[in-house]
Amino acid sequence: MHARLLSLAKCAISHMVVGIAVICLPGIALADCSSDGSLSIDVPVKFSAPINVGRDVAVGQDISAAYFHPVTANAGFGTCTPPGGNAYWQGNRPLAPGFHDVYESGVPGIGLRFEMAVSSGLWNGSFVIPYTQSNRNNTHLNLAWHTADYVKVHIVKTASTTGSGLATPGTYATMALNSGPTRLTISIPPDGLHVNTVTCQTPDVVVNLGNHATSELGTVNAFSASTNFEIALNNCPGGIKAIKYEVDAATSILDADRAVVALDAASTAKGGVGVQLLDGAGNPHKLGVSNTLSGVDPNGGNYKIPLRARYFRTGAGIGAGSANTSMTFTMSYE
Template sequence: MKIFRYLMIAFGALVFFTQNAHALTSCQLPAGLPKVYNVPLAPLNITVGPDMPVGTVVYRLNFNHPQINGFLCPPGEQFNLPQRLDYISLPMPLSSWNGTPFPGKVYNTSVPGIGVVAWSDINNQALPTVAYTTSNVNSFYVSINVVLSFIKIGPVTPGVITASSLPSVFLEFAPDPTLTGMPQRIYNLSYSGSINVVSQTCTTPDVNVPLGSYETSTFTSKGTVTAWRDASIELKDCPRFYGYYNNTSYNTSVGAGATTTGTAVPNLLTAKITPQNTIWDTAKGIMNVTSSTSSATGVGIQLGWGDSSGSPQPLNFNQNFNFNPGNNALKSFKIPLSARYYQTGDTVTPGRADGKVTFTISYY
């Protein structure tokens, strides 16, 4: 009985060592490896609105790796050939960013508030990662792309992101128990140039709007209105709104050739109007006039988005107004806002009809 048990153990050990020795495979790589690529950053400017949420992708550059042919492995062999992406160098430290996307994988750049990460568009994983594994194939090619993303990770200080602050990347055939002669480097990837990051607001002076003087006989019934008057919000000393590049509008370099610029996502300004007087009708943008012993009664002030010479649309105090400033050299412009009197009571008594609102501009 003891002999039988001893033989079983010896047989199992013999099978184990035989399998391991048989599995080792050696593959032939084409000449000229590793390839060396240097990708130019483009375009030269982006605008990151101070109110953009953290986690927003503000720049994306796809490196599309040209297909490399001529990889040969023995036919009929069983093997795995992991294609691994990793960093060659990381000039800046790992950031404290732990949000989406890529928590714990985003590095600082030379611009505070902007982080950088390289990742694979095959498995959508940040480096280091095995992007793809080739198995049991006699002849094959390699084409593994790398995506470089800038992400807002905190308050942004305007400045320049230099290529020297960005990571460089390599692709290799990683070591595997089924192969000999690994790892083998396939390409090295770095970046050149710089990107200017604009992030500031406009100045917004107070606005005084004379709505005019009217006879009480002008107001004949509830809903009677006066002519619209210009109450536009003035924006001065504005930055240039270059826009930004996210996961649906990105830049592309094929084999480190000239970078093809995508269509920028326009920056957006939103205006929020908050009445300082009591509200008479939220949906129609009507507030009561300031209450005092000398105030008029039966009349309110209505606000509307749009030019006073046209047909402004009554605003809703619960909704923001979105405005696209455009990518141009203008330093000042207006967000069109209009105001008028609106009869709220059955009768109107004479007196002052003043009101006050505050406006908040957010930059995205």
């Protein structure tokens, strides 16, 4: 009997302690930011035209950016009760490798950074997601979206090689308060962002300089008849403002002023002979120098760069045999 009474007393005390704990909890919960009403904003990110990516854009550099406004009229969405209170801005997509605030778009080498500018109560200012806003002054706040608020979406190159296509649709970022449902989402619709990696198709070119007698190159600085050829730039997409190109020697340069390069190691011809590169007019084509292609159509098209090549004698004692070399052609786009 006594043992049971003692047990009941312990149980009653236990219940009383729990009751006190429950009474304290609502007081803690009130010191935060909470949503009111049913206002929840979705900001659809839809670019008006495809975004072209030039090959010369550096990794980490913005390719393009656009502004999107959450509301067209001021609208309240919550309150903060002191002390404290937070708003949490979070990304909903994987981060691009090597970045802490750029999210994968689903297009290889292309990421998205979300910059916010808001004026809700005392939270005026801009920041990049992810971010936590705090009620630093511990005052009562009425939170509202304003027409001046914006989301600035940065399209960022995240890898040296980029692809083309549509960004993965869905939610990319959200904002929520300490309690209540999500107050804002940033999403991309199925056709919201189309990325094109700008490039022209450039087939390899093999130039046959023909067979020549050593007597054609009887003295130093003598040269053979030249062979005309073209570098083709096919199917260049629209949106290119300028095309720059450069020709570089894959072997050593024997005479930079005359654009003469050495034969490759597999060649069997002996002595001082090289290959000279000329432009379409027959002048030496400077190696390692950037040139701007004229007549580029911003709507896209096909282009040809006329060039010539010939053998050029650079020294004494030439002998018969194969005489080959190679050069590299590099383009950049603006």
